[in-house]
Amino acid sequence: MESLNSQFTSAISQSDLAVPIGVVDYQGDVSKKRFDVYRNNVIVSLLEALRQTYPAIEMLVGKDFFQALALTFIEKYKPTSPIMYLYGKEFSQYIHGFEPLDKYPYMADVALLEYNRVQSYHAEDAPVIAGENIAEFGTENFGDLRFEKHSAVYIERSVWPIVSILVANLGGGDMRDVNLEGMEDALIVRPECQVDVHSLQAGQVVFYQALFSGLTLNEAYYKTVNVVMDFDLEYSITMALTHGLFQKVYL
């Protein structure tokens, strides 16, 4: 026979299952309504966790649709950790396979951007490398410098204008102003504890990812210009330093 906790969690997860054996009201009667308080608490709290992580998706699809979408997700995916900001990792992938949203192919990428924003918000604190830290090495050594990615930094590539979509929905903009033909790669940074999202120019993703992989500045530069003709090195380095992309620089 199933343990009491197993019966309890099964009945929470499947509303058509009977209340577990022995669970009664004070008069000894089975009360579905009383048991359903637990069921509702679980579902509402998980729905709220998804709303917290995915506000732009909720704006995009509307409150009612989001709730229906989230409930089908919750039925399939329960948290595996008591740390709720980790919950909903599979939401982007789930949306990708969610047929009613087939007409909105950018939705899954926007969801991944939102999940990574939350992870950035909670990421480890680390010092930020600024211009003066680089200057200490002397200009003759610049090409040989290596960098370590800051723990709160995320990069996401997309064939959709995910940054513009996010800003249109969270920043008080208008989706009608977003050109859905435009591709955008996103950069998530966290200066001063606040998470910001920026779009990257051609080549920047290749360049930053090359640096994050441990290549020197020179190596990363040559790797980038091999694939992108009009790469702006100075702009990209300035942007990296102003937005705090690195937590370590070394020779």
Place this chain on the structure above:
Amino acid sequence: MNNVVEQSIHNQNDRTYSCLLNANFAGAGFKSEHFEDIFKSQAKIGFFEVHAENYMGAGGMPHFQLDKIREHYAISLHGVGLSIGGEIPLDVDHLARLKALNERYEPELFSEHLAWSSHGQNFYNDLLPLPYNTQTLKQVCEHINQVQDVMGRRMLLENPSTYVIFEQSTMDEIEFITEIAKRTGCGLLLDVNNVYISATNHQYDAKQYLNDFPIQHVGEIHLAGHAVDEDEKGNPLLIDAHDREVDKAVWALYENLIQKTGVIPTLIEWDNELPSWDILKNEADKANKLLANASCHSSNKLAG
């Protein structure tokens, strides 16, 4: 050779906090939305309680704010995800995270629930009920012993609010909790709103429950608001919603209790439908008045 350049970073672990707890003033649940108002108003608050799980990320804003709060106020670390009342072994990784928070913030109070929330691979994000019998007593005591061993400190165990009872129970809640405190040496967190909810839902006398409660072990009191509903039979069904002001009936039970016991660190919990800081502070002020009376009329009978 690696020539590493790192900016100096504030190391929170180097600090030692002094005990800031003043039980004559009620505490409040800390919410990040209130952070600025708390400091702007230089709020006179007994302590701030935080849900431990909200501070289990590595860094960022949550820790920035809690560091600031900790510099000026006493802290109560309140776990909601350890699943002490569950059938499965405690999650040792989660326990390690609690220990790390305990070491980082040196909270004056530390508590968890007589409830469970994890089973199999999953976490259910609610405080689920358990039957009270010799088997669950043994399980809960083993879990509490493990928590206190790992944390290196005494924990407070909170009485639950419940909507159902179990035919599998062979003892009542008071017997169960009294025996846990006796066997493990843990302290108790007495949630007066939970007492009122359970007493109403299961039709017993809340005042009698409080009279019978092993009050000598209580290290903290919780007060919160609840929602009112009814079951299929039309019997009252109160729900522990933490989304409004403390009910009059709960204030009355609390007043009666602290008149007898003297001051005990008291917390106003408000987790949903979050009000402005002023409204939450006003609830704490209501408790302050009762605490002031209690300290005048009664000496503190609790063991230290």
